[in-house]
Amino acid sequence: MSLKTGLVFFTVVWVLLAGWAQAGPLFQFHHAQGTAIADEKNQPVFLRGVSFGNRVWVNDRIPVTHHSAEDYSRVRAMGMNLVRFYLNYQTLELDAAPFEYQADGWQWLDTNIAWARAQGVYLILNVHVPQGGFQSQGNGRKLWQDADLQKRFIAMWRAIAERYRDEPVVFGYDLLNEPGVTRAKQQWQRLAQRTVDAIRLVDKKHPIIVERVNSINRRWENDADMNFVTVDGDNIIYTFHSYAPYFYSHQGIPWDASMKNRDGGVWPDPSRQHTRAFLARTIDQYLAWGKAHNVPLYFGEWGTYKANFEADRGGLNYLRDMLSVLEERKLTNTFHVYHEESFGIYRGDGPLDPANVNQPVIDMFTTYLKPKHNES
Numbered sequence: 608m609s610l611k612t613g614l615v616f617f618t619v620v621w622v623l624l625a626g627w628a629q630a631g632p633l634f635q636f637h638h639a640q641g642t643a644i645a646d647e648k649n650q651p652v653f654l655r656g657v658s659f660g661n662r663v664w665v666n667d668r669i670p671v672t673h674h675s676a677e678d679y680s681r682v683r684a685m686g687m688n689l690v691r692f693y694l695n696y697q698t699l700e701l702d703a704a705p706f707e708y709q710a711d712g713w714q715w716l717d718t719n720i721a722w723a724r725a726q727g728v729y730l731i732l733n734v735h736v737p738q739g740g741f742q743s744q745g746n747g748r749k750l751w752q753d754a755d756l757q758k759r760f761i762a763m764w765r766a767i768a769e770r771y772r773d774e775p776v777v778f779g780y781d782l783l784n785e786p787g788v789t790r791a792k793q794q795w796q797r798l799a800q801r802t803v804d805a806i807r808l809v810d811k812k813h814p815i816i817v818e819r820v821n822s823i824n825r826r827w828e829n830d831a832d833m834n835f836v837t838v839d840g841d842n843i844i845y846t847f848h849s850y851a852p853y854f855y856s857h858q859g860i861p862w863d864a865s866m867k868n869r870d871g872g873v874w875p876d877p878s879r880q881h882t883r884a885f886l887a888r889t890i891d892q893y894l895a896w897g898k899a900h901n902v903p904l905y906f907g908e909w910g911t912y913k914a915n916f917e918a919d920r921g922g923l924n925y926l927r928d929m930l931s932v933l934e935e936r937k938l939t940n941t942f943h944v945y946h947e948e949s950f951g952i953y954r955g956d957g958p959l960d961p962a963n964v965n966q967p968v969i970d971m972f973t974t975y976l977k978p979k980h981n982e983s
Contacts, residue, residue: 634724635648637652639842639903651937655689655933657687657942659693662947671715672959676722678946682728685973686977687972689939691730692732693736700712731777731779731941732767734764762805764805765806780813781818782802816905817844819836845905850910852879856925874924874925881925886929905938913965931975946959
């Protein structure tokens with residue numbers, strides 16, 4: 608090989624390698640395959656991740672102080688490859704301008720997709736606060752009473768799907784967080800079906816993720832189907848959340864008067880069923896529904912309030928037990944939550960401070976997950 612030929616050869620190799628490095632890891636579209644989530648080669652996958660709360664509860668349209676590119680690197684360093692990305696509808700649509708989508712909102716999503724791509728991390732886009740308001744605490748009732756709000760919700764999801772239909776970094780579309788209907792769970796079933804149908808007009812590639820009903824007229828009780836609803840269509844994944852036992856995981860929370868001064872005990876404590884076996888039985892109830900309907904499940908939220916890491920209450924033991932249950936079942940999941948004061952790995956509700964961190968939680972995830980980070 609002449610010197611000139613050698614230089615050309617090595618230049619071409621360098622360009623190819625540089626281009627590969629810039630592009631980052633390869634991403635695939637996923638799909639429902641019986642009770643499994645599978646990749647493009649029809650191989651079952653098991654993703655592990657965390658949620659980005661994005662200050663959705665304070666209506667911060669573009670939450671630039673919540674996280675940056677570096678935080679995707681931190682997520683990957685814990686051995687995770689998935690982020691459930693919370694959205695407040697106002698990031699994209701203003702009440703004063705319905706059906707018009709804001710350029711800075713799209714830019715924020717595009718930027719996060721680029722950051723995630725660089726670290727080999729998938730994003731699940733989740734509407735956490737829809738038109739009509741946050742659902743989890745039994746509020747946001749306007750969504751179920753106002754046909755125009757429902758049309759806006761559906762149209763926004765179609766716009767999201769149309770923009771990202773060819774983007775594999777987006778793992779899927781998580782339609783609505785913890786629906787709190789006013790009369791019957793069929794209200795959510797009908798709205799979910801209309802939304803699925805609208806998305807499928809423009810995007811047949813991405814999984815659509817449908818959550819179980821969280822409450823009915825402010826009653827938090829499960830029916831025989833664990834409050835799941837089913838929809839017609841291809842590539843549907845169903846999702847659930849669990850903080851069981853609630854009286855342990857939420858002890859001390861200020862937004863529930865019954866819990867504000869409640870002593871929820873310690874973990875483990877067999878006398879209160881605060882055991883790994885209890886967590887396994889809880890998760891298996893949901894998985895049994897998935898098996899009965901031959902559909903895949905994704906565990907969208909789990910975690911515990913900050914008080915459980917104080918006064919020897921055993922919060923880290925709880926997380927370790929739950930994580931071991933999920934690893935044993937190979938259940939794709941996202942921990943709640945990356946950055947916030949109440950449940951966050953990184954504490955505080957203002958700009959992220961790397962020093963204000965629950966380091967034992969990071970160490971736990973890194974120990975359990977980092978050796979397995981190439982599994983996906």
